[in-house]
Amino acid sequence: MSNQAPLAVGTGMTPRSDDRLWYLTSSVLTVLIGVFGVAISLRMIFGSKISLSISSLLPLVGLHLSSDGLSGLFDLITSIVAITAGIYVYPYLAHSRSPRTTAAFIPLFVMTMLLVPMASSYYDFLFFWEAMALVSAVLVLANHTKTEALKAGMWYIFMSQVGFAMILGSLAYLSAHSPTGLLIGGSGALKGIPTLTKNIIFVFSFFGFASKSGQLPLHSWLPKAHPEAPTPVSALMSAAMVNLGIYGIIRVDIKGLGPAPIWWGVLIITIGATTAVYSALHSLVSSDIKRLLAWSTGENMGIVICALGTFEVLKSAHNLNIAQVALAGAILQLMGHSLFKSLGFISAGSVIASAGTRSLDSMGGIIHRNPISAVGFSIAALGATGLPLGAGFVGEWLLLQSLIHTLPTRSTVLNVLMPSAVGLLALTFGLAVAAMTKAFGVGMLSRPRSRGAAESAETPPWEAFTISIATLLCIGFSFNPAFVSKIVRSASQATLGVRTKGSVSILSHITLRGVGGSISPLNLGLSVVIGAILFASITEWRIRKKSRQLDVPLWACGSSQPSSKMQYNAVAFAQPLERIFNLVVATQESLGTEHADSDMLILQSASYERSNSDIFETRFFPVVARAMSNLSRLVQKGHSGKIRNYLIYGAIGFIIVLVVAR
Amino acid sequence: MSRNFIFSGLPVLQLIMLGLLAPIVSGVARQISAKLEGRQGAGVLQPYRELKKLFQKETLEPSTKSIFFTFAPYVLASTTAVISMAGPFLATENSFSSSSDLLSVVGLLFLGNIAVALAGLDTGTSFGGMGASRELTVSSLVEPTILVAIFALSIPAHSSNLGAIAAISLSKPNLIFAPGSLLALAAFVVVVLAEAKRFPVDNPSTHLELTMIHEAMLLEYSGPRLAVIEWASSLRLTILLGLIANLFFPIGLFRVGQAPILLLVSCLAFLIKVLLLGSILSLAEVFMAKLRLFRVPELLASSFILALLSVVTSYFFTATR
Amino acid sequence: MTNSSLIDLASAALLLSGVFIASYNDLARQGSLLRLQGLALAAIAFLMAFEHNSLELWIVGLLVLVVRAIVLPGLVKSAAKRIPTEKDRSHSRVSNTTSLLISGASTIVAYLATIPLSHLDSSSTTKASSIGLALVLIGVQILITKRMAVGQIVGFLVLDNGIAAFGFLATLGVPLLLELGGSLDLLFAILIMGALTDRMIVKFGTTDVDELSELGDR
Amino acid sequence: MSQLLISVALLAPVVASLLSFSLKKAKVTETISIITSLILLAISILGMTSILDPGRVVFDGLLRLDRLAQIMLLVIGSVSTLAGWASISYLDSMELSHKFSTNPQAPPPNRRTYWALFNIFSFAMVLAVLSNNLGITWVAIEATTIATTFLVGFKRTPLSLEAAWKYAMICSFGIAIALLGVSIVYFAATHSGLSGSQALQINVLTTHYRLLDHSAMRLAVGLMILGFGAKAGLVPFHSWLPDAHSQAPAPISALMSGVLISVAFSVILRVVAISNLVLGSSYAHTYLAVMGLASMAVASLLLINQRDYKRMLAQSSIEQIGFVAVAASFGTQLAIAALLLHVVVHGIGKSLAFISVGRVESGFHTTEISKVKGLLKNSPSVGFGLIVALSVLVGLPPFGLFWSETAVITSASRTHFVLIAAGAIVFILISSVALVRSVLKMTLGPGDLNSAIAVSRGFSPIAVAGFMASILLGILASPTNGLLMSAAHSIAGLR
Known part of the structure; x- marks a missing residue:
């Protein structure tokens, strides 16, 4: 696992000074790009359109940039994540003594991510999209001497190639049929596309984009690549890059392809909800903190996609009012996720660096030695649970509202789908709560489970600063989402393409217009906090007045002090749910025993191993790979090196031409 | 004037009333089961005595605790209190009810659970971890059912606002006996049992380590903090019973704009309903055995199916009407 | 008229x-037949040169005579002498009868394929061009069925003769430049193949091309 | 002006070849050869920038330097510069390993022959590109076979002999079929009244296309595409390519894979241009689409289980030229322009790849993928070169193949060749996944230091040059765009 980091500290090695310069430059550049991005995206959101065309760059097509509210939204999210992650770049790189490639590619990565939503023609979109994939793959592979990172990088590259092929095919066709060839700001609808083709394009582009957001069935790269990337990159990937898959779906499938049959939305909801549950389960059973967070990213994106699907269904059913609720839900969920996930990765990264492990089973007690990281992580985890007071609450609330308010229709499919979606989402929320409780409770609270955790160093000031900023952002967003009201409106207007009176008003109360429903995260949050403080002050005052006995031993059924090995660890914590859902998480356990005597009566040593596998990875992809390999063998048989066969192929071609040419 | 006064004062009134009432509900329930089991029982006021005793005891703190251990009881109490302010317990709406709805109520309940679970994990004992793990296993399976049941209830009301649901049951009582609502009721009862840590999911009075869920997390608590937790737990039970009472049988529920005297009627009706439900609960518990932990999911799954069916049927009824 | 029938004969x-x-499987005999073929080809060129009274065709004919009737068959014959082991093996993948049948089929295919050309120009020479194509196909057949390297070279030569014949018969002679370049290329190609054959004997001790299957995808 | 440029372009390699054969000093020969390549490069650039009329034919209608020829000359010049540069150290290391080899009877590498053949090879390709006469073109293409057969067998190992034999046999067979096609064109042209000397001139054929007989031309075009396709490495005559390219010395493989197949394909483009005028576009395009897709299918499937990295690169060439054929089958201006860009960038990328693996081979003494590990860590510049080459070949941005592939696929949709394009995407996907997997296996990971003898020495400039060239072609549009578009436009018969 990642034992390089503590090694660097332990042996007192410090990076060379010229490397430090690289790291610092990288950090500063990333932050500057982020700041610039915030400025430019705010301009996009508040009215002024940005447009740039340079025909002397990029062969055959030229460079064309443009923007609208939607681009602004995604660029804003990316830039904010870039700023917080960018500050964290320097301490991380210096601590882990990363290769210079990492330092050089991080600002580039942010730049490509910012350019994707700005690409105005289909070609430029494809270019920046693939450039982003390439740069992020390089970043994942930066630690390629580690087997895990290498494997993760390979998976990532394969899946993103498959996804890109799907996107390329669909967008190329669309580009050919678009009157202007423009993705943003092109006037005039797509012409002359047969329904069947349109459906095929939808399916391919949807799965292509969804793959970038870690959706089934092309999701396997995400839980591998995100954890293996350097932590600031994990934050960037999990909090910003996955969003761009959503951007693609909105821009191409929802906005670009125009009026849709109802089954498109149904497909989107199905994929989103299934992924959400699937990822939540895997997140729950992960013991690697970064992996847990990565699976949680897939889960949250599933929720967003589910919201988009609801939007699509409602739009197709001409219920624009509620559709906007779903869209607002998607946008708020997206923003909330980016905030809490970047905070989560940064604080987890700081914990990993000080405790020297990524495994929850070797952590514990972080809160005592490393309170800032732990508290930061707790805020992130609260956001990830989607409960009130957390950054994920408003988005999920809006999504559920839109599902609830989907009026009963004639379509039996929808009448069954909507409640099932609610059920699946609710299960997702429940599992996410369990997963995050596990991550925080086992990892940050409780007693240290390893020496690294027990002796972990205090959070360095620079990291504490980053975590504080991200925490404040997160809390600000979760208590008063009214800040982003205008952004949401501008983005949803850009998505709908028409100016409508928004059906969601986001002020101190979030109110749905036209239907009953309102909530006030601010009031709820303040009441809970004030209430807790009141209860606490009364009771603690009482406790202080009365006698208090500190440092009593733990209750251990009367025996001596239980050792820290006797605590529940992450595996044990998740075991009941894991057992219930074993079909999906596919636990493999193996118990190896060695006996000291030949009669096998005295046990010398025992080893226990367990792992969970992604059933798509173990069942589905190998089948595809084997089929391809068999096909390949067949062709290889025809190319076994016999010159006679080769001449016969030529002769056959010759005869065919003679026959055809007549 | 008085309307506004009542409207804005109701949350506090609800909090005070429920807060004072809560221990009685568990006291009544305990007394009834004692009688049914042929015991004398400690009387319905025993919970108050216990709270007083605990509040006066000294506090023992383990060395491994952190701030989360200290604050968990207050978060639990605070979330529960906020729910008691927001819910339609005495009236269909009040000044606080527009800030929350059924979804946020569920969220707050969950938040309380997590606070306690984290406290259980915080001290680093095996029991605490075990309790937290089991608690979250149950909770995460309960959540789908609750939400789907809410969904079913929200369809006729066109809102997930608790007051709106109660109001629609009040104005159209025939909706209560619609098949959808009945199924939802059944589902809701099961999840309330699970959420209130009662039979057949959990045994509130056990301290046997193999069967504990809720109690396992609280082993390290003592003194006033334990008192807060105990109080909050009984408040939760009251709230959950109150929700069943007022969402499905909102008879006598006060509506803003009615004569203030009716508020008293509403209080009385609420008290009777909750005590009645508490009695039924303890009656049922006598005849029930606790389920094995791995049988609990089956129970919850069946209640989920009930809820799902209720949604589909209410869709069906609303669509065909 | 006699001219035309002479061309038919050739x-x-x-x-x-x-x-x-x-x-046939015997290399020496194949060499002799190749020489006969070269002579016939040269004869066609000369007959056409005579008929059309074209200097260019005379030179082409001379070139054909030298390269295709003298030098190349000579090379094959000398190769046959240098490779005594060749005699011991069965040189062909197919039996004589099958080979004859394939040749027959090739002739028919060639005839069918050149029908469109005869619509364009119904003169007898054009019709005879199907013979050129047939020869090409037979060359391909030899190329595929012979096991020995020199056998393949022979097949290649027959193929090339076929193309040359097609050129003469169908187009009243190819341009001098093309024939010059073509013959030169052919000569070089054969020389190179011969050199490779010699190396093959050194390295493998045989010229059986079926032995050459180390490279490939398995 | 054209006359001068053309004669220099043709004479320079001939002179260089004669000199390299006669001169004894290796250093001088090397310098001369590289200067020759640079001259070719300079001529192509001069031709592009100068105001000469690209369509003008010179030397009695035998030669001309049009846009297509300029672009092909650019490929020849740039790749042969890279390959010539790399040849020096390749021959050095070959000599070195011969000195220390245990097999004393093997003769040392003959530098004079190498450079002479190298230059003849260049000459033949230049001639094929510049020729305006189908007959001359044919002779030139055949001459490339003759020049390279010995180069393929240059290592004098049994395997290289086998490869050379297969190469000679299969290519000669294919080229013979093309000759048959050329003869039929001559037949059709003379029968339509063109004089014998004009009958094979491409510009004459394109202007007098109405006279040509359809049925004869159908046969001729089919045979020529098939026959020249052999040299381009298209199915069904593709099988020589992996053998020859994997056995030839690495710089020669670079030339063959990067340039030769493209030169052969440029000849096919000329044939297709004539065919489109005479027979309408669908006839030749069908051949191209079928052969192109088949080549892509075969090559990408062979790539999946490939164990030998040189064969892998060669099969990637088959796949790429198949894609070029598919692009040509779409036939729009954008597709042709993209195809030309593809050819240029692929030439650079593939030669960089071959030169890199040449270094790997001389360091590791194996061509098995599984035995090479950790290049990036132990010999960074070779690892870097290989990864850059891979990125170029797989079509990643910001390299030029990304644009050509995107543009080609987009033009497919315009002409309703959607299914072909879909097939092309699938095969590109398969091959790129296979390539990425193999190359990353070789370059990444820890690796062992033992094999990493000085394979990197003097390699960085080559890697950097290749990298810069391919990245510039992928980012700048300013000079390239106009050239590509006008070249695409100038290929007659464009619909």
């Missing part, structure tokens, strides 16, 4: 020699 000689080369 064409027939071309085809027949091709068919026999395909069915």
